[in-house]
Amino acid sequence: MSVTAPAGFRAAGVVAGLKPSGRPDVAVVVNDGPLDTAAGVFTRNRVQAAPVQWSRQVLADGRLRAVVLNSGGANACTGPAGFADTHRCAEHTAALLGIGAGELAVCSTGLIGVRLPMELLLAGVDKAVAEASVTGAGAAAEAICTTDTVSKQAVCAAEGVTVGGMAKGAAMLAPTLATMLVVVTTDAVVDPPTADRLLRDACRTTFERVDSDGCMSTNDTVLLLASGASGVSVAAETLGGLVTDTCADLAGQLVADAEGSTKTIAITVTGAAGEQDALEVGRAVARCNLLKCALYGNDPNWGRVLAAVGTTRAAFEPDALDVAINGVWVCRGGAPGEPRELVDLAGREVSIRIDLHAGATELTVWTNDLTDGYVYENSAYST
Amino acid sequence: MSVTAPAGFRAAGVVAGLKPSGRPDVAVVVNDGPLDTAAGVFTRNRVQAAPVQWSRQVLADGRLRAVVLNSGGANACTGPAGFADTHRCAEHTAALLGIGAGELAVCSTGLIGVRLPMELLLAGVDKAVAEASVTGAGAAAEAICTTDTVSKQAVCAAEGVTVGGMAKGAAMLAPTLATMLVVVTTDAVVDPPTADRLLRDACRTTFERVDSDGCMSTNDTVLLLASGASGVSVAAETLGGLVTDTCADLAGQLVADAEGSTKTIAITVTGAAGEQDALEVGRAVARCNLLKCALYGNDPNWGRVLAAVGTTRAAFEPDALDVAINGVWVCRGGAPGEPRELVDLAGREVSIRIDLHAGATELTVWTNDLTDGYVYENSAYST
Numbered sequence: 001m002s003v004t005a006p007a008g009f010r011a012a013g014v015v016a017g018l019k020p021s022g023r024p025d026v027a028v029v030v031n032d033g034p035l036d037t038a039a040g041v042f043t044r045n046r047v048q049a050a051p052v053q054w055s056r057q058v059l060a061d062g063r064l065r066a067v068v069l070n071s072g073g074a075n076a077c078t079g080p081a082g083f084a085d086t087h088r089c090a091e092h093t094a095a096l097l098g099i100g101a102g103e104l105a106v107c108s109t110g111l112i113g114v115r116l117p118m119e120l121l122l123a124g125v126d127k128a129v130a131e132a133s134v135t136g137a138g139a140a141a142e143a144i145c146t147t148d149t150v151s152k153q154a155v156c157a158a159e160g161v162t163v164g165g166m167a168k169g170a171a172m173l174a175p176t177l178a179t180m181l182v183v184v185t186t187d188a189v190v191d192p193p194t195a196d197r198l199l200r201d202a203c204r205t206t207f208e209r210v211d212s213d214g215c216m217s218t219n220d221t222v223l224l225l226a227s228g229a230s231g232v233s234v235a236a237e238t239l240g241g242l243v244t245d246t247c248a249d250l251a252g253q254l255v256a257d258a259e260g261s262t263k264t265i266a267i268t269v270t271g272a273a274g275e276q277d278a279l280e281v282g283r284a285v286a287r288c289n290l291l292k293c294a295l296y297g298n299d300p301n302w303g304r305v306l307a308a309v310g311t312t313r314a315a316f317e318p319d320a321l322d323v324a325i326n327g328v329w330v331c332r333g334g335a336p337g338e339p340r341e342l343v344d345l346a347g348r349e350v351s352i353r354i355d356l357h358a359g360a361t362e363l364t365v366w367t368n369d370l371t372d373g374y375v376y377e378n379s380a381y382s383t
Numbered sequence: 384m385s386v387t388a389p390a391g392f393r394a395a396g397v398v399a400g401l402k403p404s405g406r407p408d409v410a411v412v413v414n415d416g417p418l419d420t421a422a423g424v425f426t427r428n429r430v431q432a433a434p435v436q437w438s439r440q441v442l443a444d445g446r447l448r449a450v451v452l453n454s455g456g457a458n459a460c461t462g463p464a465g466f467a468d469t470h471r472c473a474e475h476t477a478a479l480l481g482i483g484a485g486e487l488a489v490c491s492t493g494l495i496g497v498r499l500p501m502e503l504l505l506a507g508v509d510k511a512v513a514e515a516s517v518t519g520a521g522a523a524a525e526a527i528c529t530t531d532t533v534s535k536q537a538v539c540a541a542e543g544v545t546v547g548g549m550a551k552g553a554a555m556l557a558p559t560l561a562t563m564l565v566v567v568t569t570d571a572v573v574d575p576p577t578a579d580r581l582l583r584d585a586c587r588t589t590f591e592r593v594d595s596d597g598c599m600s601t602n603d604t605v606l607l608l609a610s611g612a613s614g615v616s617v618a619a620e621t622l623g624g625l626v627t628d629t630c631a632d633l634a635g636q637l638v639a640d641a642e643g644s645t646k647t648i649a650i651t652v653t654g655a656a657g658e659q660d661a662l663e664v665g666r667a668v669a670r671c672n673l674l675k676c677a678l679y680g681n682d683p684n685w686g687r688v689l690a691a692v693g694t695t696r697a698a699f700e701p702d703a704l705d706v707a708i709n710g711v712w713v714c715r716g717g718a719p720g721e722p723r724e725l726v727d728l729a730g731r732e733v734s735i736r737i738d739l740h741a742g743a744t745e746l747t748v749w750t751n752d753l754t755d756g757y758v759y760e761n762s763a764y765s766t
Contacts, residue, residue, distance in 0.1 A: 112686025303495025
């Protein structure tokens with residue numbers, strides 16, 4: 001169900017022929033109201049795809065009636081002609097739905113630097129709008145996939161309101177492995193400023209703590225649409241909790257399906273002086289190619305963890321650092337601790353715990369191992 | 384010849400048995416004077432190996448009589464016991480040479496977090512000191528190799544002075560793929576403050592512009608030793624030019640032999656507002672795993688170049704960016720330019736040219752592709 005689990009939403013996913021594989025590639029999510037509250041969080045990359053530029057603009061008033069999404073082409077680095085393509089797609093979709101183009105967000109994912117085949121895309125939109133229904137969430141989630149091996153969907157509910165979500169990609173808002181697109185829906189009654197705050201808070205502690213390969217997409221988009229169709233208004237913290245839980249669920253699915261990965265690595269930084277320090281350390285470790293290769297080879301190479309921590313400005317003393325891998329404290333006081341042979345790295349889940357002994361803050365950043373599968377997928381992506 | 388090409392130097396490389404492979408693993412470089420001028424540049428990693436801590440201290444007065452180096456163990460993250468090992472190695476070597484331990488630098492490379500087998504190391508030092516000669520440079524360069532497939536040596540000379548150098552590793556002072564150790568020697572007459580300035584300048588535009596995999600070692604060390612044995616004092620610019628040329632030669636050899644690489648990638652940033660901007664852009668592109676995988680697959684994926692540029696704070700307008708790959712301007716004004724099919728990526732050398740159109744600064748950063756060979760070497764390194 002995902003995005004159509006909350007009352008007031010229809011969705012569809014269809015084959016438009018944008019992907020050479022012939023798999024579904026165009027989706028719509030329609031909010032039938034009564035409310036049209038919406039919020040969005042976008043990539044921080046300064047090179048932004050045409051659909052990101054468009055969706056930012058139309059979201060300025062905190063209102064959306066629908067989203068049209070396509071895989072098979074990112075429409076990024078396509079210049080003014082690419083922006084005109086996004087505009088045309090929005091106008092076309094809005095006309096079919098009887099709404100204004102300014103009430104509709106556009107999301108695209110796929111190759112950068114290539115124009116979209118507009119006739120195929122618009123014909124696909126015709127089909128998707130015609131098919132949009134309360135049972136279309138699964139098809140929509142399928143249609144936004146690129147290198148994803150499974151579609152990502154989640155639903156949370158409490159106190160009479162429901163939150164649903166779908167996602168594609170395998171990473172995050174700032175750095176990302178492939179473009180991350182996320183649509184979260186709810187039937188709660190909520191105003192635009194609150195929706196904006198709740199979505200930003202949810203992203204900060206979920207998608208923004210996944211860093212699969214340190215790369216930042218030109219197209220990352222997370223949208224929240226609220227229909228108000230439940231007629232129920234819950235406390236902001238309650239709705240925020242549901243939105244965060246939905247995003248956390250989807251973020252977990254993204255990292256579990258990252259390109260070529262064989263490990264899901266949870267890097268927990270503890271004893272940090274503050275959130276900024278903890279995040280900087282977590283990300284530095286998450287981006288260490290040498291460590292990610294070692295973990296792929298089931299090698300608990302904690303020296304590479306310390307070398308990555310040492311590149312940060314966080315508060316810590318090198319000879320006070322402790323590191324545990326899968327529960328074994330292999331490094332104590334910056335020197336060897338328990339025997340590394342005790343570490344069992346056979347499974348997919350890897351936990352790395354780094355104690356900075358510099359404060360009371362703890363948080364977790366998620367990443368993946370670096371594998372020949374990743375190299376293969378990303379060297380063959382466009383050829 | 385390399386480090387023994389300048390007059391006043393002896394060197395040796397021997398098998399001490401630190402490496403399971405039985406390849407040479409201990410080297411010495413001895414400066415017989417008359418001068419003992421020296422300078423050093425070290426890793427900026429806050430987690431620093433014992434030999435780095437030692438060598439920093441003994442170099443405070445700008446004087447060195449010798450360097451002892453070992454592969455087969457980095458002596459990093461080994462705590463106070465590891466520092467005592469370095470101290471003991473320095474005392475032992477100095478006694479053999481009839482100098483003070485404070486006149487001797489120590490360099491180590493290999494696995495992090497493991498103590499050195501001291502009896503083997505000290506017996507190796509005995510052998511190396513006994514064998515040190517003016518023909519020992521090649522053996523010394525061999526003995527510091529780890530995953531290097533060839534040893535790295537260079538010689539430059541002008542106006543009666545000679546500069547020689549050896550290096551191991553495949554990267555740089557800040558980020559590095561594996562530890563980089565470099566010893567540069569000269570018979571020029573030069574004082575410590577000048578030597579320090581010339582070495583720092585040389586590193587800034589050579590080793591510090593190589594970024595093979597974005598990782599920063601705990602052990603990186605570049606040493607310059609001047610014997611004054613030529614009796615010749617040349618202008619500082621002349622000597623600086625020779626030192627820089629020697630470092631540039633060695634840096635080129637490092638990037639040509641980077642772990643698992645099939646491409647040497649020169650990223651030239653032009654039209655930058657300043658050196659800081661140009662460096663930030665060059666490094667961001669050099670660290671983009673997605674781009675490095677694409678180039679491994681002979682895919683001129685310029686969109687990934689733009690996506691990396693977009694993560695920086697450099698001055699530029701996204702719709703003014705031009706990108707050429709191997710001479711073909713595949714991106715003009717942030718949008719598609721010449722057909723990507725024109726780009727020939729068959730050879731090892733790849734040139735990426737990025738014009739920011741924001742100023743007059745140009746510089747080049749060097750990196751490698753990301754390959755399954757890199758993944759293999761770094762997942763199997765310690766296991």
